Amino acid sequence: MSSITMPGWIEPYLSVVKGEASRAQVAQLLRQIGLPVLGLLTFIFLWHIAAQRIDTSLGKFPGPSDVSQQVSTLYAEHKAGRAKEKAFYQRQEVRIEDRVAADPDYVPVRRDYTGSPTFFDQIITSLITVMCGFLVASVIAIPLGIVIGLSTSVHAATNPLIQLFKPVSPLAWLPLVTMVVSAVYVSDDPMVAKSFVVSMITVSLCSLWPTLINTSVGVTSVSQDLVNVSRVLRLGWAEHVRKIVIPSALPMIFTGLRLSLGIAWMVLIAAEMLAQNPGLGKFVWDEFQNGSSQSLGRIMVAVLTIGLIGFLLDRTMLGLQRWLVWDKQSAQR
Amino acid sequence: MRMSWGKLRTAAKACAAICALTITSLSVAEVGYPEKEELKFGFIKLTDMAPLAIAYEKGFFEDEGLYVTLEAQANWKVLLDRVIDGQLDGAHMLAGQPLGATIGFGTQAHIITAFSMDLNGNGITVSNAVWDEMKKHVPMKDGKPVHPIKADALKPVVEKYRAEGKPFNLGMVFPVSTHNYELRYWLAAGGIHPGYYAPAKGDTSGQLKADVLLSVTPPPQMPATMEAGTIYGYCVGEPWNQQAVFKGIGVPVITDYEIWKNNPEKVFGVSKEWADKYPNTHIRVVKAMIRAAQWLDENNNANRPEAVKILAKPNYVGADAEVIANSMTGTFEYEKGDKRSVPDFNVFFRYNATFPYYSDAIWYLTQMRRWGQISDTKPDSWYTETAKKVYRPDIYAIAAKELIAEGKVKAADFPDFASEDGFRPPQKEFIDGVEYNGRTPNAYLESLKIGLKAKDKM
Numbered sequence: 028m029s030s031i032t033m034p035g036w037i038e039p040y041l042s043v044v045k046g047e048a049s050r051a052q053v054a055q056l057l058r059q060i061g062l063p064v065l066g067l068l069t070f071i072f073l074w075h076i077a078a079q080r081i082d083t084s085l086g087k088f089p090g091p092s093d094v095s096q097q098v099s100t101l102y103a104e105h106k107a108g109r110a111k112e113k114a115f116y117q118r119q120e121v122r123i124e125d126r127v128a129a130d131p132d133y134v135p136v137r138r139d140y141t142g143s144p145t146f147f148d149q150i151i152t153s154l155i156t157v158m159c160g161f162l163v164a165s166v167i168a169i170p171l172g173i174v175i176g177l178s179t180s181v182h183a184a185t186n187p188l189i190q191l192f193k194p195v196s197p198l199a200w201l202p203l204v205t206m207v208v209s210a211v212y213v214s215d216d217p218m219v220a221k222s223f224v225v226s227m228i229t230v231s232l233c234s235l236w237p238t239l240i241n242t243s244v245g246v247t248s249v250s251q252d253l254v255n256v257s258r259v260l261r262l263g264w265a266e267h268v269r270k271i272v273i274p275s276a277l278p279m280i281f282t283g284l285r286l287s288l289g290i291a292w293m294v295l296i297a298a299e300m301l302a303q304n305p306g307l308g309k310f311v312w313d314e315f316q317n318g319s320s321q322s323l324g325r326i327m328v329a330v331l332t333i334g335l336i337g338f339l340l341d342r343t344m345l346g347l348q349r350w351l352v353w354d355k356q357s358a359q360r
Numbered sequence: 361m362r363m364s365w366g367k368l369r370t371a372a373k374a375c376a377a378i379c380a381l382t383i384t385s386l387s388v389a390e391v392g393y394p395e396k397e398e399l400k401f402g403f404i405k406l407t408d409m410a411p412l413a414i415a416y417e418k419g420f421f422e423d424e425g426l427y428v429t430l431e432a433q434a435n436w437k438v439l440l441d442r443v444i445d446g447q448l449d450g451a452h453m454l455a456g457q458p459l460g461a462t463i464g465f466g467t468q469a470h471i472i473t474a475f476s477m478d479l480n481g482n483g484i485t486v487s488n489a490v491w492d493e494m495k496k497h498v499p500m501k502d503g504k505p506v507h508p509i510k511a512d513a514l515k516p517v518v519e520k521y522r523a524e525g526k527p528f529n530l531g532m533v534f535p536v537s538t539h540n541y542e543l544r545y546w547l548a549a550g551g552i553h554p555g556y557y558a559p560a561k562g563d564t565s566g567q568l569k570a571d572v573l574l575s576v577t578p579p580p581q582m583p584a585t586m587e588a589g590t591i592y593g594y595c596v597g598e599p600w601n602q603q604a605v606f607k608g609i610g611v612p613v614i615t616d617y618e619i620w621k622n623n624p625e626k627v628f629g630v631s632k633e634w635a636d637k638y639p640n641t642h643i644r645v646v647k648a649m650i651r652a653a654q655w656l657d658e659n660n661n662a663n664r665p666e667a668v669k670i671l672a673k674p675n676y677v678g679a680d681a682e683v684i685a686n687s688m689t690g691t692f693e694y695e696k697g698d699k700r701s702v703p704d705f706n707v708f709f710r711y712n713a714t715f716p717y718y719s720d721a722i723w724y725l726t727q728m729r730r731w732g733q734i735s736d737t738k739p740d741s742w743y744t745e746t747a748k749k750v751y752r753p754d755i756y757a758i759a760a761k762e763l764i765a766e767g768k769v770k771a772a773d774f775p776d777f778a779s780e781d782g783f784r785p786p787q788k789e790f791i792d793g794v795e796y797n798g799r800t801p802n803a804y805l806e807s808l809k810i811g812l813k814a815k816d817k818m
Contacts, residue, residue, distance in 0.1 A: 085607075118419070119427075122422070122425065126393075126425070130393070136397070138398055139398075139427075141398075141427050141428055141429045143430075143675035209445055209447075303433065303434050303438070312434075314674065314678070316405055316432075316580040316581075316678070317405065317580070317674055317677070317679055318580065318583070318584075318603060318679055319672070319674075319678055319679050319680045319683075320680050321680075322678075
């Protein structure tokens with residue numbers, strides 16, 4: 028019964044619990060769970076030992092216990108920040124009431140909280156920025172990649188440019204992007220902050236290449252049989268792209284997208300660090316600048332968070348790929 | 361008992377409400393509501409940004425109807441550029457920055473200041489290796505170095521390095537920073553030439569004819585840069601001198617209080633354009649900051665420990681509280697264990713610290729001329745005119761009078777606005793004892809041994 032309703036991967040666990048498992052099944056389970064856990068424990072142990080031996084001018088390198096302590100400190104700070112925010116809004120209401128009483132013509136304007144963002148706020152900011160930058164990159168790269176893949180002449184014309192810009196580091200783009208955004212994006216009441224636009228464009232510029240290249244390669248390698256079928260059916264250009272090209276190239280497009288998202292996340296942290304734009308990168312840089320005895324521990328928390336989020340982003344893309352792609356074999360890893 | 365307590369509370373509340381009402385109506389009569397309520401101010405992670413942090417945390421900005429966001433900046437150049445292009449409404453600035461920008465050394469822009477943020481607060485630190493050599497030449501008493509330590513003791517060390525063909529590098533925070541001028545003043549007073557600038561020839565490195573090579577490093581990176589061996593010493597604000605002591609990587613040798621007693625340090629700068637567009641906002645900002653400065657120095661520095669706790673938060677200075685406390689609470693640790701009392705190391709309010717004196721501005725202008733940042737000789741009148749263009753005691757006076765009327769500050773703590781002309785009396789308390797009179801900048805330049813004179817042109 029259970030084997031029908033439960034997802035497949037639960038089955039071996041259940042049989043172990045029920046005592047029905049064969050030796051082979053137990054061994055397989057140990058490999059699946061035991062080895063990763065063992066790896067993790069070994070890493071934590073080695074980290075703990077190594078951390079004690081590294082003396083920096085800010086004290087010892089943070090070990091696992093320092094880091095877990097900083098996690099709770101950061102959470103406590105987050106809660107304190109939220110309490111302050113609430114008090115801020117209450118004070119604001121009182122002030123607005125007073126002012127309306129003294130000056131009936133006044134049209135009250137509610138101002139946003141002015142306090143500093145907490146660690147968790149920074150995570151959200153980074154996530155929003157990376158997703159926007161990644162979306163912009165994808166919206167440019169996928170159609171462009173399809174066009175390049177379909178036409179050998181466009182490919183020949185654009186290939187040198189792609190090869191030229193692909194290896195450029197985000198840090199090289201950043202000053203240019205900053206200056207151009209400052210000059211072009213002028214508004215008295217901007218919808219989004221300049222710093223956000225700068226980070227987003229830098230992320231887009233660096234992350235569109237893998238999607239672009241993989242899409243074009245994917246489009247080029249559409250099976251000749253399918254192309255022939257399309258010819259026989261006399262499909263129009265748009266329909267050819269929609270029904271033949273995109274479905275065939277989808278696995279490659281997704282490989283590109285996953286690479287792009289990984290790059291986008293790495294680039295974003297660097298851009299935030301350098302340009303002091305809000306987000307996790309700024310958090311790391313600020314802590315480095317502070318140079319307090321807790322700074323290294325807090326940076327370590329950020330490093331692990333960055334890694335975890337990068338991992339989750341990749342898994343999300345993989346899930347999306349499994350859901351969208353007809354060839355399930357292509358999304359095994 | 362309970363009843364009377366309740367009544368008392370109601371009475372107190374009513375009283376407070378009436379007071380609040382009179383105060384608001386008063387301020388309405390004098391200075392209008394702010395034209396811009398949401399403001400973003402920049403600062404560099406240094407303890408002397410305290411007036412901004414206190415004005416925020418103690419609600420002084422909110423009392424003026426201002427919703428201020430404080431944002432740490434990467435370095436002084438970024439900070440200035442962001443004030444110029446309007447990303448920041450105002451910022452914690454080096455005293456020389458509004459002057460340098462207005463006369464066009466570095467980035468050209470008309471920046472003004474109506475509020476001086478503090479006096480003193482800097483120190484010069486050298487690496488352990490340099491200190492070991494230097495110590496041999498420092499006079500000692502009871503096993504401790506006699507202060508103030510002059511650059512005369514550093515001179516033989518510099519000569520030794522130069523003889524070995526090693527350039528002697530020192531760090532300061534910005535070409536127009538107080539630290540640059542203080543470090544240069546100290547070195548020159550000890551016979552070490554810190555080098556000239558020649559902007560007319562495109563040379564803005566400031567190393568012409570130099571015995572020691574000065575270069576720019578952002579304040580929070582000073583200790584790390586010295587630890588890496590890129591520089592042998594630096595002049596910077598707190599907590600980055602005390603940080604070197606705590607980390608055991610260097611020894612502060614002198615504070616700027618000993619180089620020039622009660623020297624003006626940071627100012628609150630805004631662009632002229634911004635100030636013209638939002639006059640009421642500007643006055644209200646100055647009001648809030650005067651109250652913050654008063655809070656910092658109140659009752660003989662009684663609030664400093666609380667200020668230290670606030671500054672130690674990661675979003676402000678962020679260094680360990682004990683490091684910040686070392687200098688903020690009236691002491692300064694030189695060599696490890698040699699902690700001396702320097703009650704005026706950081707002055708935020710006493711001695712009219714917040715008043716923007718023309719003579720302070722002119723001193724910085726004389727130093728810009730002395731080291732070639734101003735290429736040509738200028739008449740005395742130019743110095744006064746430039747100072748009046750940048751320093752705005754008129755705006756300060758409106759804010760201060762308003763606060764006096766509101767009963768939040770005492771008139772006795774301020775200069776007599778009716779007679780104050782913006783020039784401090786001639787000052788003599790420099791490390792080399794040379795007298796400075798803000799009314800005669802050219803004569804002052806002639807009296808300094810090392811440095812450009814009237815006829816010199818870079």
